[in-house]
Amino acid sequence: MGRNLSSSTTNRGGVFSLNLPTVIGVFGFLYTLSFSLSMLAWKKQQQQAVVVEPSQQPQQQLLRGERSSVVGSLTETIDNEYTLWSKDDTYFETCRKHYIGNYTWGKARTKLVDKAEAKNIVRAMNIDGLHIPEVYAIYNIETMKSDFTLEAMRKLPQPYIIKPTHMAGSVSRMRNDTWSCIKGSCDDTPMSEEALDEIQWQAEADLRLDFSRWHKEMQYKDVPRQIIIEEDVSKESKLSLLMWFSSNGKLLFGVIPCKTGGFKFFNTNFQLLNLRITSKAMCSELSRPPNFDKQVEVATALAEGLPVGTGIVRLDFFTTSENMFFSEFTFTTQYCSTSFGFHPRVADGLLHAVQYGAVDPSRVTPEFVERIIHDKSWVLLTLSNGRTVDPVSSGAFPSPVDLCEHVSSHHIAYEDRNWQSDENVRHCLEKAKEVATVHQRCIAIVDDRSSLSASTGDRRASFLTVMTHIDWGKVIPLLLIVVLMTNMNIGTRIQHNQYVNNILYLVVVLIFIGLTLPGVKSIFSAHSILDIAKHFEAFSDVHPVESSHIALSHFATCWFVVASWRSKSLRNLLFWQLLNETVTAGVDKYTYLSSSFICRGCALVEDEDVVHCTHAIFNDSINSYAFDILIREYVLTPIFVYGYLLPRFILYWVSMIPFFLWFGLWIGALIAVNKVKVTKELKRRRNFR
8 A cells, every 4th residue: 555645644544545567557548649659740830840941833824824723832831721931922022023014914804804805705704783883985096076966976775985095094074064073184174066075185195005005915915906885884973983802703792982991801701801002001991882792793793704814803883782794804903012901911912822722712701801801820029028018019910921011111011022031021931930830929039139939839729738748757756766765665754844955956956957858958047036027927827817718727836836835845846846747837838728718908819819929928938947937936936926927816806706795795704603602692692401
């Protein structure tokens, strides 16, 4: 029979005994299982960590623009979601490098940007619910002078639109016998010879213009230069402009300009997306159109009906609560200016990825689009003094490119043509790749902005994660020593205290940490104990009292360390430390990973990913020296838990209880106390008799 772990040295049975072979067998099995699972996880991570560089993509697709359904992911991540790794793999950057100035690419899309021919193409699709404005007349440079007369103007049904077919802008309207400009500059003029002269003068200027030379948008170069006069659909009530960005025949997101300025982006479920164009603000005053589902159906049919190889295209419509009118196709939004783009950049990359095979088009659902754009799993934390979070320079991002744009913004602008090759950007992306295959993607800047570190902790509340968090190098020897001491009755004699032995134990642990723990630079650092204690200022943010699971797990397990200092024998001291190394480490880790919580007072926090990363980075920032680890884990943690966290926890939950409930508890307590007094008095009287 094993020795009792009570203070008695003569009682060899008792309520707690240990069987040496059984205990060794159980922990040997757990250690072997933990080691095996760790090796399997490490091997899988190494296989997933192979990153395909952007330069290895098949560049021939860039000009061919073929619709692809083959997944060719740029990199593998732990969740197999799309990840943007390079500015070069975005729609606008591809447009600037491969579309603008590319006559071969542009000629293949000439008919689609011809405002007359595009209507014929769409009309031939015969899409139910899509209206094409009626074309009243088309003139070239010769017939505009000879056939477009005042009499011809009067015969056309008003209102009607006058615009060139080969360029953007220069749009005017005739309504109520008054000519006015929609895109352009002119004074409202009654239908007359004066108005006719103005229209013909502007038309001649437009027809002589090679619009493709303005910004090298070569799709306009071979469009026949004509003036089209068409139905003005603005006669419909409450007409709105609707644009859909499509890629490889799939609608990704729509956009509506707001009356107050800015744009509103949404997916095909009309869920608002946290997306904007350049500096344009988002707006939220628009409500879901009553015929939105029909609009999506029509736009989807149009996107799928375009010729294979069309590529990334913006579908422009005019809509009302009942009708939907085709406007035009746009391939080079804002001529792909370097100052123009999506924020976050991952939306720009998603368009490119769907077109060129990094994302299978069949996976593009409204939920997928929302998840990719709203993802906040790439976390950047900037810490001053290793413990104070700077909310301005920290944040959570949907992709490594978005994160690294933020990191490098003080050094180089994203619009710079050399951004991708910049040394700071490349260093940031390399750090991001280190965390690509883990659930917790944390990048930290500690004090020096040019120095980045990555935290690769696993955020899954799994058996493997908890087991690997336990330091088996300390647990196995401790277990064997405790079992041997119990069975051989060594170190079980009661003593006045174990203060000296506790200090000696900490010295042994200090040496053990310095010799065995990976990442430890040396035993001692330049930090004073006060500096180490100040790190707990940071932990006050990531141990919120609102999360009762985390707080209670600390309260229930941290007393093992306290118990070791109050123990009366060496064997009991080691037993409490054994519980601290196993139960405390395991329970706290599991509770921490399985709990959702918010960071108290952290303005940068948008979800729990930031909090988990904050916790990991704080640990990493002070885990380089053995003495720092020892003081933090074995000395200061119980003081922090019971001296700071417990009182704050009590005060918080006390404040959450309503006054009337406290009043009821107080009355109940008075009644209970009075009942006890009465019972004692009756008992005393019975005994007296």
